[in-house]
Amino acid sequence: MNRDHLVFFLFLLVFAAVNIYLFASGSLPANMTGLGTFIAAGITLSLYSFLYKDNPLFKFAENLYVGVAAAYTLNQVWYTVLLPDVITPISELDGESMNNLWLLVPTMLGFFMLTQLSAAKYSWLSRIAFAFVVGLGSGLAIPRTIAANLLAQMQPTMQAITPDFAGVNLFIILVGVVAVLVYFFYSVEHTGAVGVASKIGIYFLMISFGASFGYTIMARLSLLIGRVGFLLEEWLVLQLPLF
């Protein structure tokens, strides 16, 4: 038995002992709520065990997570898309509700996608569906991208620069936008004046990435705090006002 096995069995032993104590002392109720807390704590610790190294507990939690996610997605698609939008309207087709006949077109496109799984003789049909999805997606994305990524950025940058702090702010933004745009020029060599502007652009990018990094780390820490709070307050039922 090597060190990893020892750690693994010790962990299982401690986890089992703690849960026996929690259930026996009534800290965790012997009902579905208590069972749910026990399972959630076990899966949380199993996933965190990856921080030590890959192990059977992590593998179990990982496969369970993937399986549950797939089942959840299937459930969602069935009850929120297929059943209300396809199966029910088509199964209720009669003389009065022939307007729903158009639903057969997207349904057929959906079936065409499944031909990917069939022999090469029929799999070309899937290209019709993919062409539709890619074409529609691009068509929707282009005007939205121009509005959100271009116009919504351009207009606030093109404002009158006033001799106050707001003006200084606007000037810095203008310099930053221009310099970063120069960095993303591909058809000129980044030397001389273009090189200097490009370098300033990189500084602006790195400053913004640094700010974004710090901000996101804070958000991730709050997620960690939430999880540790669950383990201490809901699973171990510690009465400390920790979180």
Added chain:
Amino acid sequence: MRYCFLFLALLFGAAPIHAQQPTGVEAIDTPNDSGGSITVTWARAELPDGAVYKLAVGESEHGPFHPINRSEVNLQSTDPGTFGHGDETHHRVFAKITEYADLADPSNRLPIENGKTYYVRVNAQLPSGETLPFAIASATASENFFNWSKGNNFVIGTVFSLIILGGIILAQKRDLFIRRIAGLEALDEALGRATEMGKPVLFAHGLHPMGSVSTIAAINVLSRVANRTAEFNTELRVANNDPIVMAVSREVVKESYLNAGRPDAYSEDMVFMVATEQFSYAAALDGMMVRDRPATNILMGYFYAESLLLAETGASIGAIQIAGTDSYTQLPFFITTCDYTLMGEELYAASAYLSREPKLLGSLKGQDIGKAVLLIAMILGTLLATVFDFDTLTHVFSAD
């Protein structure tokens, strides 16, 4: 067009004016919409603090009038998307009405119907409770075929498309220069390393579906990677979280192996579905990385919070990592944990850079010209607004 609507409304829609009542009340079909809405405008007036405007809708000039709650009215001091940026709009109040209360059951909301004439009553209520005389104006909602407020979007999109087309034509006639992109220069080196070590190359897609620009760019990079792994006889594994992206990836990898003269080396199992949920995708990929220990990780597409989980695990197993994303919130994580990172547009440029195809090179050239146009417009617009107080160029680039 938007000014025509306002002018016609002002000219023909005038309601009788009494002392202190809201003046210049006009109701028109809300321009540039898909119907189901009318807009009421009236002159901005100096009212005592606490005074409020009351709106009511009726299907006849003589009532009955159905009240509209303040929360249900989109009351705006200006409405550039509908009425432009002229100074005259700053002297008016605009209210868009899409529904009103049913008198029999006030909790039931009745929608504004297309083709039906509605009469809108506007009056002001003083803090004392006294209600000033009202004014009535009528309008009929209808659908508009074009949303003229998005005209600048259309023009800019068309002009840029033409510029890109010009770039493509230019690229077909002569060779175009593209500056060095370090992350892409390293791609062959990273794939060569995997070959030397006899370990697989892991290509992980981001979370966006096939319609996303970053996913399309990632597919283009995948094509080049698959071509190289076919030539080097290196194992390639492509992880997906979207079934459509997986199907497209399969086609692309298959074609690349065919083009490289190695159709026998292609297997459908190379491109596989991992999970559709974000963190189960990350957990499964992390597990794969520590077990299979790929020599090279290529992470391309739009990533969210899983970016650091993937890149950190990849770094811990000693894989050479090349990431590319246009998700600016995740770029810092890739920059700190990966060997090379393609930032934003570098990912889009990757396919042109790798393939050197005239169409893609010309498109990149066209984009550069477009960027230059925007850069000049931005500097010129700021100068005009600052020195001459002239903001028309700024409004040309309005997203409203």
